Amino acid sequence: MSKKYAIGVDYGTQSGRAVLIDLSDGAEVAEHVTAYTHRVIDEKLPVSGIKLELDWALQHPLDYIEVLEKSVPAVMQESGIDPADVIGLGIDFTACTMLPIDEAGQPLCVQDAYKDNPHSWVKLWKHHAAQDEANLINELAAQRGEKWVPRYGGKISSEWMMAKAWQILNEAPEIYETADKFVEATDWVIGQLTGNIVRNSCTAGYKGMWHKQEGYPSKAFFKALDPRLENLTETKLRGEVVPLGSKAGELQADMAARIGLAAGTAIAVGNVDAHAAVPGVGVVTPGKLVMAMGTSICHMLLGTEEKEVEGMCGVVEDGIIPGYFGYEAGQSAVGDIFEWFVEESVPAYVLEEAEAAGENVHVYLTRKANELKAGESGLLALDWWNGNRSVLVDTDLTGTILGLTLLTKPWEVYRALLEATAFGTRKIVDAFHSNGVEVNELYACGGLPQKNALLMQIYADVTNREIKIAASKQTPALGAAMFGAVAAGAAKGGFDNIVDAARKMARVREETFKPIPENVAVYEKLYAEYNLLHDYYGRGANDVMKRLKAIKEEQV
Ligand SMILES: Nc1ncnc2c1ncn2[C@@H]1O[C@H](COP(=O)(O)OP(=O)(O)O)[C@@H](O)[C@H]1O
Ligand SMILES: O=C(CO)[C@@H](O)[C@@H](O)COP(=O)(O)O
Known part of the structure; x- marks a missing residue:
């Protein structure tokens, strides 16, 4: 079997970076960074110039696609590797970085009807304008003794899905109504590659309050919070939650042509930057x-x-x-x-x-x-x-x-x-x-x-x-590539599980810092x-x- 490779794409706060990894030793063969064209949108909306309030932080979803279209071909070109030898791709993302999408999976913010409404845009992890919502969620959860709260250290953050979704409902009910779903950007990008949006267990668990055995907090809790939220998890957050390490699907032909990889390449379910870094190190x-x-x-x-x-x-x-x-x-x-x-x-x-x-x-x-x-x-x-x-x-x-x-x-x-x-x-x-x-x-x-x-x-x-x-200078991307190789599986030259991948590919420097x-x-x-x-x-x-x-x- 010829040498096999995987690509990890790390979506940071300012830029996205693709790293091509040699699966025999974890070596980084090529790397390319694409800065987000619209950067962090925290003062005014693109085009309309509509001013944002304090503590807002948005992004443009098409910047994420641009990273794939620029950085993936760049690493392929630099390395000269045959796309057939790239057996898997994984991504890691900031989180909770969420967006409202329509039934076809299109972000609302790219549509003329909604683009001037700040709530149609991607809310970046550091969008902190839902603190009032988070405070009320925490108050009610404490009063009701909700048993999921201790799993989140006693308080949930305004950065997370529940607070952000509720802020949309409070301030832009029309966007809330129109949205078919709210999704993490990591799941949305994977959906663009495979043609099918699945939710990964990592963001669902850490940012969406989902639990492997118990699912989401109860409808009664959401109803007590705001009757309009009663069905939030069955409507806007619906969708299969798939464990990390799973294959989300395969690269669709049109996307393959746009990013220079082979159609059918295994694509791992979405992941979070910090979480992917753990096996990466x-x-x-x-x-x-x-x-x-x-x-x-x-x-x-x-x-x-x-x-x-x-x-x-x-x-x-x-x-x-x-x-x-x-x-x-x-x-x-x-x-x-x-x-x-x-x-x-x-x-x-x-x-x-x-x-x-x-x-x-x-x-x-x-x-x-x-x-x-x-x-x-x-x-x-x-x-x-x-x-x-x-x-x-x-x-x-x-x-x-x-x-x-x-x-x-x-x-x-x-x-x-x-x-x-x-x-x-x-x-x-x-x-x-x-x-x-x-x-x-x-x-x-x-x-x-x-x-x-x-x-x-x-x-x-x-x-x-x-x-x-x-x-590795690109540990989250290395971790993401490992998950890409796990999605491909050992039979295709990848790995059967993330532990095997980490043992083979991760390294630390000899030099350490001692107290x-x-x-x-x-x-x-x-x-x-x-x-x-x-x-x-x-x-x-x-x-x-x-x-x-x-x-x-x-x-x-
Ligand atoms: N020499 C330095 N010492 C300390 N911080 C630095 C230095 N150079 C850059 N930074 C900080 O590093 C941060 C960027 O870190 P990096 O890991 O590259 O980005 P990201 O978190 O977006 O992935 C910036 O906030 C910048 O202020
Ligand atoms: O919150 C998380 C992960 O849970 C991060 O995505 C967020 O802190 C952003 O990380 P970066 O500083 O951009 O690496």
């Missing part, structure tokens, strides 16, 4: 926390039992690797905070010095921050620039920096921001570990570990744990202070962040 057993580190961080962990952990995003049986309970937690801004600082807060002399040194501003600030000792800046920050996902689950919280003086330097602030995100991760590690879901080792993948060694050392010091780094005892000691003290601030602002002692937001909303 080679983790198929409990005790190893995988951090997918980029714009945000998703923390992924396997366990043998279903435990309750405060503020986790969710625990889903078979949600990451079949046979285990998959746990997810997260921080909704990490790289995004560093980017905010670089783009919005550095003085001109920093830009000039960085340019003179031939460094980008992150690299320059990191080099200067690295000259500081832990704790030397006297600063402490709360990492809530995009709300708090875990453990507080509150998108109305905001960021803060404490300890500023007239002598504070930009790189001190930058380091404080790096540290704040590490404290946020420590909070999550502690929440799992103290609730019986062991975290013994950390694994990191995504863009940030490749870009910033200081950041990784700070994470090792703050968590007092060794961190292993994925060898440095002097730093660990200083960070213990700073973390104690972080915890005080965290609880003061985050658990109701002082709701100033929410009051400020309310005043802002009144004024905008």
Whole structure:
């Protein structure tokens, strides 16, 4: 049999990237990135220019198809491989990134009748404008003692399907009515490839409150929430939920021609970026926390039992690797905070010095921050620039920096921001570990570990744990390609299950980040202070962040 390959397509927040993988060793043969033409739509709608409200974040679904049409042919051309030897394709996506579609599977936002209604567009994972809905869902679920709530850390997020769907109903009932279904973008893209939309168990479980044995929350719950929602799961969310690792179907001839692969290529069911990264980094057993580190961080962990952990995003049986309970937690801004600082807060002399040194501003600030000792800046920050996902689950919280003086330097602030995100991760590690879901080792993948060694050392010091780094620069795409190879099956040169694929193809780098005892000691003290601030602002002692937001909303 000739050498076989699979393609993984990773749909991030800003761009999509196709990676062609050699199935004999997991090597990346070719890679191509396509930036989304319409980027993140958070101020106004394309064409009409209709202004969006605060906390909105939309995307254009055709940007996802453009990624397939540009990046897949590009990797095929670069590698020169015969399309017949590409036996499978898998994708991973941000989530919950959802859209309303019609009966033919067409997004409503591409239709003239609906394109000027913001609710017809794709709501990106970081669309946070459904917080009011999420608050009411949480209140009612707590009052009724709904038994699915503990599986989501006690609270569901405004990022998820239920809150987003209800926001559509509240603000644009005509879009709610017209939509045949609400689907995750990952399932929609797979549907475009195969001609048949199926829902994957990962997004259905983590973002749609679906449970393998119990299905969705009851009709009675939805009715109590809003009588118009009573039939939500049987209508707008209907459709077969298919386990991860399944084949969704085969590549249709017209799509095959558009993306340069062979018709009939096996297509895996949709997956989520962070979840695909777990086998991508080679983790198929409990005790190893995988951090997918980029714009945000998703923390992924396997366990043998279903435990309750405060503020986790969710625990889903078979949600990451079949046979285990998959746990997810997260921080909704990490790289995004560093980017905010670089783009919005550095003085001109920093830009000039960085340019003179031939460094980008992150690299320059990191080099200067690295000259500081832990704790030397006297600063402490709360990492809530995009709300708090875990453990507080509150998108109305905001960021803060404490300890500023007239002598504070930009790189001190930058380091404080790096540290704040590490404290946020420590909070999550502690929440799992103290609730019986062991975290013994950390694994990191995504863009940030490749870009910033200081950041990784700070994470090792703050968590007092060794961190292993994925060898692949494109771990979610590698994981997605593994699922593509599993969809094809061993008989076709792929694999029969994801564990076999991970064992054969995933690698970590030899170099690891080990905690440095002097730093660990200083960070213990700073973390104690972080915890005080965290609880003061985050658990109701002082709701100033929410009051400020309310005043802002009144004024905008
Ligand atoms: N040297 C750096 N140090 C820290 N953060 C960086 C650096 N360079 C870029 N970033 C941040 O990395 C993030 C992008 O991460 P990446 O993993 O590539 O993207 P995504 O999350 O979209 O997949 C951006 O938010 C950017 O601010
Ligand atoms: O929420 C999830 C996964 O559950 C992510 O898709 C979301 O945080 C976006 O991740 P990125 O920062 O774009 O990698």
